[in-house]
Amino acid sequence: MIELNKIYNEDCLEGMKKIPDGSVDCVVTSPPYDNLRKYGGMESFSFDKFKDIAQQIFRILAEGGVCVWIVGDATINGSETGTSFRQVLHFMECGFLLYDTMIYQKRNPIPQNHNRYEQCFEYMFVLSKGRPKTFNPIKVETLNKGKIMNWGGRKTKLDDNQCRRHRDSFLIKTKYSKIHTNIFCYTIGGGNTGHPAVFPLQLATDHILSWSNEGDTVLDPFMGSGTTAIACIKEKRNFIGFELNKEYYDKACKRIKMELAQPTLF
Ligand SMILES: C[S@@+](CC[C@H](N)C(=O)[O-])C[C@H]1O[C@@H](n2cnc3c(N)ncnc32)[C@H](O)[C@@H]1O
Numbered sequence: 001m002i003e004l005n006k007i008y009n010e011d012c013l014e015g016m017k018k019i020p021d022g023s024v025d026c027v028v029t030s031p032p033y034d035n036l037r038k039y040g041g042m043e044s045f046s047f048d049k050f051k052d053i054a055q056q057i058f059r060i061l062a063e064g065g066v067c068v069w070i071v072g073d074a075t076i077n078g079s080e081t082g083t084s085f086r087q088v089l090h091f092m093e094c095g096f097l098l099y100d101t102m103i104y105q106k107r108n109p110i111p112q113n114h115n116r117y118e119q120c121f122e123y124m125f126v127l128s129k130g131r132p133k134t135f136n137p138i139k140v141e142t143l144n145k146g147k148i149m150n151w152g153g154r155k156t157k158l159d160d161n162q163c164r165r166h167r168d169s170f171l172i173k174t175k176y177s178k179i180h181t182n183i184f185c186y187t188i189g190g191g192n193t194g195h196p197a198v199f200p201l202q203l204a205t206d207h208i209l210s211w212s213n214e215g216d217t218v219l220d221p222f223m224g225s226g227t228t229a230i231a232c233i234k235e236k237r238n239f240i241g242f243e244l245n246k247e248y249y250d251k252a253c254k255r256i257k258m259e260l261a262q263p264t265l266f
Contacts (some may be wrong), residue, residue: 004217007229007241007256009249012221013049015242016056024060024240025134025216027067028207028228030122030199034074034083050087053221058094060219064133066211067096070104070199072122075114088125096127104203105185124184124207134213138206139177147174193225194251204231212237226252233259 002008002018031053032045057067069091071084092098102124109120151170186200204227212218214236220228223241225248232239233256243249 004238012242019060022062024219026212026218029220030070031222061129067127068207069125091127099128100126102182107187138180144174145176195225198225204228226255
């Protein structure tokens with residue numbers, strides 16, 4: 001029996017088999033990519049294993065639930081592998097909608113010694129089981145917030161509170177905010193988690209806020225250093241996580257314990 005607000009030192013495929021159908025609202029995760037890292041010498045992450053995991057994720061998600069799958073590809077013999085694309089096409093065969101292909105841009109990518117442009121992003125595939133039941137978009141300020149702009153040649157008057165275009169006017173009052181683009185940019189590194197491939201806490205937070213509500217259940221099958229769980233605690237979501245490597249699991253548990261010990265303001 002899997003309990004909420006716990007992480008398990010277990011293979012996620014076995015762990016997910018114990019989660020009832022349709023009981024998870026959102027998955028935010030980053031699997032091992034193309035075996036780029038060994039994570040303590042564990043077995044390779046084969047495509048067959050991926051397929052079984054994809055099927056389990058589809059089964060345990062509620063109708064309208066969303067899985068955010070954050071991945072990149074290795075370059076082997078001069079070519080990117082395309083594994084991310086193979087994975088996402090398989091997710092669609094499982095029944096997911098590819099709701100959005102988002103980009104996780106790294107503000108400060110580590111310079112590499114290679115003959116190509118610096119790699120500065122990963123994919124964030126937003127896969128939904130039917131249309132997403134929750135979307136709380138992150139908003140940003142518009143450049144010209146509230147300014148009245150002339151989008152044509154004719155000058156006509158516009159009332160102060162009028163935001164939409166007048167039928168016979170070219171004057172438009174610009175909105176104060178708009179929905180964020182589907183490229184999210186973060187500074188990487190800086191944490192002291194002891195894990196080699198941590199994603200930014202803000203990235204986990206942004207997706208959890210976007211695709212779930214307070215009290216919902218969020219799963220990270222590849223919990224690593226516990227980032228998704230920390231974001232869930234801060235944003236009042238329930239979490240479940242699996243991490244196969246005992247050393248990372250222990251560190252994640254410690255991080256979660258420290259977060260829970262923090263006094264809350266409200
Ligand atoms: C890319 S890292 C995730 C990092 C995480 N997002 C964070 O911020 O710390 C992938 C993790 O998956 C773990 N892992 C690999 N195969 C697994 C499996 N079958 N079940 C559970 N965890 C696994 C690895 O040990 C590694 O810590």
